[in-house]
Amino acid sequence: MEKLLIKGGNSLSGKIKCSGAKNAALPMIASTILCEDKITLKNLPYLQDITTMFELLGSMGSEILLDENMNFTISSSNLSDIEARYELVKTMRASILVLGPLLARYGKARIALPGGCAIGSRPVNYHLDALKLLGAKIKLKNGYIEASAKKLIGNSIRFDGVTVTGTENLMMAATLAEGRTTLLNVAKEPEIIDLAEMLNSMGAKISGAGSEEIIIDGVDRLHETVFSIPADRIEAGTYLVAAAVTNGNVTVEGINPKRLMKVISKLKDTGADVKHDQESISISMNRDHPRPVDITTAPFPEFPTDMQAQFSVINAISKGTSNIYETVFENRFMHILELNRMGCDISVKGNHAIIKGVKSIYGAQVMATDLRASASLILAGLCAKGETVVDRIYHIDRGYERIEEKLNYLGADITRLPS
Numbered sequence: 001m002e003k004l005l006i007k008g009g010n011s012l013s014g015k016i017k018c019s020g021a022k023n024a025a026l027p028m029i030a031s032t033i034l035c036e037d038k039i040t041l042k043n044l045p046y047l048q049d050i051t052t053m054f055e056l057l058g059s060m061g062s063e064i065l066l067d068e069n070m071n072f073t074i075s076s077s078n079l080s081d082i083e084a085r086y087e088l089v090k091t092m093r094a095s096i097l098v099l100g101p102l103l104a105r106y107g108k109a110r111i112a113l114p115g116g117c118a119i120g121s122r123p124v125n126y127h128l129d130a131l132k133l134l135g136a137k138i139k140l141k142n143g144y145i146e147a148s149a150k151k152l153i154g155n156s157i158r159f160d161g162v163t164v165t166g167t168e169n170l171m172m173a174a175t176l177a178e179g180r181t182t183l184l185n186v187a188k189e190p191e192i193i194d195l196a197e198m199l200n201s202m203g204a205k206i207s208g209a210g211s212e213e214i215i216i217d218g219v220d221r222l223h224e225t226v227f228s229i230p231a232d233r234i235e236a237g238t239y240l241v242a243a244a245v246t247n248g249n250v251t252v253e254g255i256n257p258k259r260l261m262k263v264i265s266k267l268k269d270t271g272a273d274v275k276h277d278q279e280s281i282s283i284s285m286n287r288d289h290p291r292p293v294d295i296t297t298a299p300f301p302e303f304p305t306d307m308q309a310q311f312s313v314i315n316a317i318s319k320g321t322s323n324i325y326e327t328v329f330e331n332r333f334m335h336i337l338e339l340n341r342m343g344c345d346i347s348v349k350g351n352h353a354i355i356k357g358v359k360s361i362y363g364a365q366v367m368a369t370d371l372r373a374s375a376s377l378i379l380a381g382l383c384a385k386g387e388t389v390v391d392r393i394y395h396i397d398r399g400y401e402r403i404e405e406k407l408n409y410l411g412a413d414i415t416r417l418p419s
């Protein structure tokens with residue numbers, strides 16, 4: 001297994017460009033199933049999860065072409081299969097995103113039931129309950145979700161809990177349903193707005209994405225479009241934290257700061273100087289130690305759970321004690337034990353981490369357990385004394401495009417060690 005070797009202590013500086021957002025791209029690729037025509041996606045990030053989603057669509061009969069400008073054209077005009085097999089679903093839970101589109105366009109789907117993962121049990125009951133309210137018949141059999149519907153019929157649906165991919169699945173399914181669907185208690189993440197914009201560019205009639213209530217008026221068919229994936233707000237946030245923990249001076253380009261307002265505000269609370277215009281965010285940190293910041297994760301527009309592990313590192317080297325409450329996933333503190341092996345002083349009680357800032361941390365051999373946990377270990381390696389080796393970095397390759405190249409460009413010293 002490949003590893004990353006990080007020689008800590010370098011201060012990061014310079015400008016860096018964000019890649020396309022993984023969590024925007026995945027539902028967009030799934031949405032191509034809704035349409036007989038070709039869909040072209042630009043600015044797709046080169047990531048393992050994107051490759052897995054293409055593999056899934058390819059296994060069902062989609063044709064995927066890459067042109068000389070690195071744009072992908074996807075044609076799902078005539079799928080030969082409506083099944084997402086366990087082998088693929090077990091490597092990427094977001095495979096569940098093909099359920100809504102398959103049901104809407106083909107009236108049936110067979111999707112392996114995703115199991116728990118490193119960050120929590122992550123059931124899909126909200127997706128299934130909501131699809132039933134559109135008229136889908138759903139059975140669980142031999143570890144698979146078997147769904148069918150002659151025609152989905154619009155309805156008013158209140159989700160039992162806020163779910164990002166659940167909201168996306170329902171939005172996609174309802175585009176081809178008969179009549180009006182109203183979705184309530186929906187996720188308001190920017191990726192929901194991105195997906196609605198893409199679907200509308202295909203002829204869907206969706207309004208209210210990003211607000212409390214999404215209204216979808218079903219249409220008979222969708223048509224071709226060319227759509228560019230917006231920048232990855234979590235990647236941007238991670239590089240801003242990299243600058244903060246190394247007393248750096250970094251500008252992240254191509255990112256709309258409105259997508260990161262809570263993160264920017266918390267970075268300012270650490271004592272960093274953060275400035276932004278419409279398409280870039282700059283951070284400059286010039287303190288012996290950051291100020292500690294308390295954080296409670298929650299759905300957008302609150303502080304994102306996907307930035308929690310990274311902020312654990314800022315707090316770990318801060319001057320003082322801080323609290324992090326993780327309210328979205330029940331088991332998202334796996335990085336803490338590894339950070340403590342690098343000299344951090346963090347204790348965890350249930351969903352509450354109590355972080356006592358230490359003067360310095362030191363390099364160690366550590367193990368990545370999930371995507372954002374791996375990012376936090378790299379960040380810790382950047383500000384640690386000595387060498388850190390992060391093992392199981394396939395987790396990071398799922399969601400960060402060329403992370404060591406980008407960080408090295410800013411002055412880090414990271415080498416990918418072959419397996």
Ligand code: EPU
Nearest residue numbers: 023094122123124125126127162163164165166328329371
């Ligand atoms: N939940 C249920 N039942 C459901 C659906 C969700 O109980 O049917 C619970 C989950 O177990 C969790 C909470 O509701 O406790 C929120 O989960 P959500 O469904 O919103 O998460 P998701 O859609 O599976 C997406 C991102 C995650 C991100 C979360 C929260 C994608 C592909 N994934 O997951 O991204 O953490 O929203 O913002 O969009 C990552 O990129 O590292 C990542 C994990």
